[in-house]
Amino acid sequence: MRAYYPSDPAADVPASAPERPAPWAETSVVGKPLPRVDGYECVSGTAVYTRDVALPGMLHAAVVRCPHAHARVKRVDTARAASLPGVRAILTGDSPGAGLPWYFAAGGATSRLLDPHCRHEGEEVAAVAAESLEQARDAARAIEVEYETLPFVIDPAEALKPGAPPIHEGGNQVREREAYERGDVEKGFAEADHVLQETYRTPCEIHTPLEVHGSVARWDGDRLTVWDSTQGVFGVQEQLARCLELPLSHVRVVGSYMGGGFGSKLELGKYTVIAALLARQTGHPVKLFLTREESFLCAGNRPANTLTLKAGVKADGTLTALQLTGLGSSGAYPSGSGTGYQVADLYLCPNVRIVETDAYINAGRARPMRAPGFPQCSWALEQTMDALAERIGMDPVTLRLKNVPNVSQRRGGQPYTSTGLSRCLEQGARAFDWEEARRRPREHGPILRGVGVAACIWGYTGQPVSTAIVKCHADGSCDLTLGASDLGTGTKTVMAMVVAEELGLPIERIRIEHADTGTTPYAVPSGGSQTVLVNAPAVRAAAVEVKRQILELAAAQLGCPAAALGLRDGAVVGPGETRLVLKDLKGLQQQRVLVGVGRRHPHPEGKVALPFAAQFAEVEVDTRTGEVCVRRLLGAHDSGRVMNRLTYDNQVFGGMAMGLGFAMTEARVLDPETGRMLNANWSDYRIPTAKDVPAEPVCLPVDPEDAECNSVGAKGLGEPATIPTAAAIANAVYHATGIRVTEPSIDPSQLVRRLAERRERG
């Protein structure tokens, strides 16, 4: 997983382990379906996103990008552009700073900020700052660039063949093959009653958050402030400081509201550095946002994978061996395209072999996308489980239940702090009316109906590094200061609920400061489903510390032991009628403020805390048109404690919507003739709309009350919400039609063809 969360520089375990408060026995705020604390700002239009930042004297920037899949810049002529009205600065490959080396956390090949060797369509060639955005775009269009086009390769298998166009020195294989092996797969296949093998392919998916990527940069002397639409202000700060050779204290990155990321905003973007260079050159703040089309080309993707999965099963449903051979592509620069984790860890299986290869191609670089690698693996593994169940005449839920592990086989047999996988399958099946739904007639005239299931595990436990500050004012109201970004998952809301829970304080009396390296303490990027499980314990610790201070002061004033006191409704309460409102707490009134600093405790030793899920889908396939309608979706999730039922449901529904897009409509299309992307827009790259998702999906939290995973009991939800959806839909389509969709996408063009082929065969 390391390659996916590159900007986490910290060690797995903090240097000195802070104490960990006992689990909550019962809660009065946490778990309730409370509306978001920033709801007002989001619906009133007052929330200021990075896109909305406007500073006095601010200039606007636009970027000239390479229109070829593979080319070398021969000449850049800026004369005409420089003469256009409003133009203040132009940056080309020859400008000071433009040759800045550009590193990738995954290691391996590097690039330059404006690299004359353009390895994919959309690479940055030049940039302009002008007084208005229109002027900047006019000037960018007026820059003349002469290219030498180079042979390109966009297929990973082709890229690895001898004689393929070299994208970097040293060949097109990104790194050594990633291999994992346990047991003896050959022996396992020999022991099996049935062995199935199938090759599955997944589409290249693009994140496309509603707010495109961009920054505003402003210098004050040698100090830089950057407003960035990012999932992690501290990662951007560290990378930017290294790039520009500045102390961390001289680089302030402000996040605040951000319009979605899904993994594409975990790292520093070239746009940020370009904005900073143009700002330094002009002496004005500079705003640089990608256009929507640009964001399709160079802001990351979930790479396409080709996965061959071979599986052996005994007649009684015992898995004997799993073997995954995978090929993916990081794109033109190092990232990651591995998928194998679930093959090694989701089901009990003694014999596993995984070999995966990552190839460079002339296309935009991959970035982590919501559960990187996992939906791809699920597409192969969960369809295989479905096929195995059919082969041995077993219900697909039963086959999965038969192979549920209670230890992590991938992590040396360590036990899980909790595993709700069986409960997700059982309770999910019951709530979905699975058995009845499978029995119902499948054919209704031209419409075929079917149901499918898929399960998942998410494999990232999070970096247990977080510091939070709770500040109690003289009137008892509080500020919570937290470095994490809120991607829309409800981070701020959940954290405020934790403070309210500990301090017996109405949630309205808490103000939150977040995602600003200048004012908040370090936090790991929000991603990988780690935000709540990493940060909420630190927030809780900070609140517990403030509570300790309040109760100590109150104990001194009341002359009773602090242990006999508690906090409720903004007052200290104790034995009998004892009640002391905080404005009468003398110590607080003298000091005017109490400050609690909380840190994240380490992960439990020798145990693994990970979330599980099972999702169920019902589809209708119109055999006349090939259209597939997803009628029902149910997500049964073990993500530990439900912190807020409203935001929990919302995230599960959103994850399933994204999984539906992955299954049915989303796929980057590269032109084999030119290597250019043919659908770099939302008309041709189609993400799910309000009419594509079921109107009333069901979210079923399976709450195993995990007292060990961390001090709040939550295990992470964002990724598992999207991992199994596509496979569940594919399995439902198979149940309806008998057609196994192994290639993207489950769409009319494929189904019409497959249905026709089947009719011809009779």
Added chain:
Amino acid sequence: MPDDRKHGGVSRRGFLATVGAGAAGAATLGAAEAPSATPVVAVGSRVDLDLRVNGRVRRVAAEARETLLEVLRDDLGLTGTKPGCERGECGACTVLIDGRPRYSCMTLAPEAQGREVTTVEGLMLGEDLGDVQRAFVEQDAFQCGFCTAGQVIAVEGLLRVAPDPSLDEIRDAVSGNLCRCGAYPHIFKAARRAAEIKRGARR
């Protein structure tokens, strides 16, 4: 939408065709004017516009090629309306024009002259949330919030013509508003809840 054809402004398609630019997106505000009726404005020159936004007339000097979205955000500081794609695909920039939801990125600012423009800020009742906004908070009908102004406006536009909409009508009404976070089921609930609130307010 017959009344859409009557406005006297400059359509995006007509304007772009006249100045000789390449392919243009489809005009949101009805059919293109005949090119001969379209004034030619040089790039960079500004025209004075009187825009009626959220009940007040605002005079701005804008380039004729600027969209209503750009003028609302950059000239009038109404940043509640968001740019998601600037090419008529996502609906984040939806505003009401004469009560109907329209993509402001596909509306040239001069086209909006003489029309009533309502943005998400215009739905506020002083510092209090309007009915649809309130329902969106209650039902948690958003995640990152970047598409939300557009969704709220789309629902507001629907409820002005269909006070008690069916689920299908709601889905149709917001089908031009992409939400990558996938908050759609909660948006449907919020639309129903907003209808309830509005009906209650009328009683």
